[in-house]
Amino acid sequence: MTLDVVIKHPLGRISLDVSFSADAGLTAIVGPSGAGKTSVLDAMAGILRPAEARIICAGRVLDDSARGVSVPAHQRRIGYVRQEPLLFPHLTVRQNLLYGHWFTPSSERRIREQDVVTLLDLDMLLSRRSGRLSGGERQRVALGRALLTSPQLLLLDEPLASVDAGRKHDILPYLDRLRAELRIPVLYVTHLFNEIADRAGLAIVMDEGAIVAQGPPERVRGDLERTLGLPGN
Amino acid sequence: MTIDDAAIVRLSLWVALWATVATLPLAVAVAALLSRTQFWGKSVVNGVVHLPLVLPPVVTGYLLLRLFGRHGAIGGVLEQWFGIVFAFRWTGAALAAGVMGFPLMVSAIRVALDGVDHRLEESARTLGANRLWAFLTVSLPLVVPGVASGMVLAFAKALGEFGATITFVSNIPGETQTLALSIYTLTQTPGGDEHALRLVLLSVALSFAALIASELLARRARRADRR
Numbered sequence: 149m150t151l152d153v154v155i156k157h158p159l160g161r162i163s164l165d166v167s168f169s170a171d172a173g174l175t176a177i178v179g180p181s182g183a184g185k186t187s188v189l190d191a192m193a194g195i196l197r198p199a200e201a202r203i204i205c206a207g208r209v210l211d212d213s214a215r216g217v218s219v220p221a222h223q224r225r226i227g228y229v230r231q232e233p234l235l236f237p238h239l240t241v242r243q244n245l246l247y248g249h250w251f252t253p254s255s256e257r258r259i260r261e262q263d264v265v266t267l268l269d270l271d272m273l274l275s276r277r278s279g280r281l282s283g284g285e286r287q288r289v290a291l292g293r294a295l296l297t298s299p300q301l302l303l304l305d306e307p308l309a310s311v312d313a314g315r316k317h318d319i320l321p322y323l324d325r326l327r328a329e330l331r332i333p334v335l336y337v338t339h340l341f342n343e344i345a346d347r348a349g350l351a352i353v354m355d356e357g358a359i360v361a362q363g364p365p366e367r368v369r370g371d372l373e374r375t376l377g378l379p380g381n
Numbered sequence: 382m383t384i385d386d387a388a389i390v391r392l393s394l395w396v397a398l399w400a401t402v403a404t405l406p407l408a409v410a411v412a413a414l415l416s417r418t419q420f421w422g423k424s425v426v427n428g429v430v431h432l433p434l435v436l437p438p439v440v441t442g443y444l445l446l447r448l449f450g451r452h453g454a455i456g457g458v459l460e461q462w463f464g465i466v467f468a469f470r471w472t473g474a475a476l477a478a479g480v481m482g483f484p485l486m487v488s489a490i491r492v493a494l495d496g497v498d499h500r501l502e503e504s505a506r507t508l509g510a511n512r513l514w515a516f517l518t519v520s521l522p523l524v525v526p527g528v529a530s531g532m533v534l535a536f537a538k539a540l541g542e543f544g545a546t547i548t549f550v551s552n553i554p555g556e557t558q559t560l561a562l563s564i565y566t567l568t569q570t571p572g573g574d575e576h577a578l579r580l581v582l583l584s585v586a587l588s589f590a591a592l593i594a595s596e597l598l599a600r601r602a603r604r605a606d607r608r
Contacts, residue, residue, distance in 0.1 A: 193507050194505070194506070194507070195503045195507065220506070220511065221503070221506040221507050222506045222507070222508075222509050222510055222511045222512075222514075222515075224507070226507060227507070228504075228507040230500075230501075232417060232506070234501055234503075234504045236505070236519055237502075237523065238519075238522045238523055243392055247505065247508050247510075248508030248509050248519075250509075251508060251509025251510055251514075263548075291509065294507075294508070295502070297508055297509055342510060
């Protein structure tokens with residue numbers, strides 16, 4: 149499964165102009181705040197309609213502005229976990245988890261509710277409203293909710309920002325399993341390069357709306373430190 | 382309360398109920414349109430929706446007569462094709478009351494929708510819900526208190542509607558003579574003051590009951606939110 153992305157879009161004082169290809173593995177997008185990382189994910193999820201785009205996921209054209217193609221967000225089969233979990237406050241945790249599951253045709257459901265509940269340790273939370281959860285709990289529910297749509301591509305925007313260190317060590321191996329068993333490509337936005345460097349097959353460094361470096365994490369680590377002054381480890 | 386009074390109250394409640402329930406779907410749609418979308422002419426749509434609030438009710442009634450009367454642009458078509466008649470019928474009184482209460486309902490729902498994070502709907506869309514489902518399953522349940530509040534306001538407005546109703550569908554006992562119109566008629570009738578006072582007290586009691594119902598609904602919604 150491959151991913152080809154070209155996005156050009158004006159973003160206030162900067163212009164988003166990115167182009168990259170990724171395989172079924174985990175791709176890390178790293179860069180300072182305001183670099184346009186989240187906008188890339190928004191465009192891929194179909195929430196932001198770019199001025200110019202060509203996005204192909206596993207051979208399926210999601211966006212092709214030249215041909216006027218833009219698949220609506222609800223038909224993209226892309227799981228998107230934002231930095232702010234945005235759970236539905238009127239629903240219980242279980243109803244939140246199953247929200248996307250209901251819209252997924254049963255023939256395409258590859259991930260079971262119980263597996264996600266067990267893995268993310270959500271058993272005790274199922275009947276609670278999202279307003280009564282801690283930041284980490286909300287993020288785990290958001291991750292589980294996205295996984296239960298059995299997505300063809302998973303977009304994670306700082307998904308572990310409010311998850312405690314112990315839970316991170318539980319969740320990250322599950323991402324490995326997702327990639328290994330289900331071959332779900334993952335685009336992982338983070339400012340903590342080290343959090344994901346060992347797992348990423350490709351690292352993309354963004355600044356001011358553009359890609360300033362991309363390649364294997366070890367090579368990019370130096371670019372991060374040299375060009376942006378960000379810690380590479 | 383006499384049998385006649387009961388009939389007047391029943392007709393008034395019936396007209397107000399229809400005015401409120403029949404306009405609710407359109408009010409939700411217009412509120413969603415104004416709250417969630419940007420389009421050319423939005424200010425004009427907003428102005429038209431709120432026009433009944435600022436126009437003299439007689440003018441609204443006259444416009445309704447021209448549009449929905451038997452020979453009106455819309456009324457003629459509705460009668461010919463669907464057999465629906467508004468002129469001099471309780472349905473016309475409900476239409477007039479609905480039009481007058483519509484801006485209040487739209488405003489209450491719109492304010493409530495403006496308070497809901499639109500990114501929740503975006504999340505719903507990435508989870509597989511189309512725009513309509515995302516709105517119906519995420520935003521709409523979150524604005525139930527606003528919808529209830531808008532309905533109560535529109536109901537109360539409909540209950541007290543006078544100018545547009547008398548202009549559009551006249552003052553026909555048993556058909557279009559609601560509480561407000563009955564009180565007006567009695568004040569114009571020699572010796573009708575005592576009866577008018579009785580209806581005034583009934584009217585106050587009904588409006589008060591509507592406001593208490595609104596408060597109870599709001600409290601219930603707040604309790605549900607805290608759970």
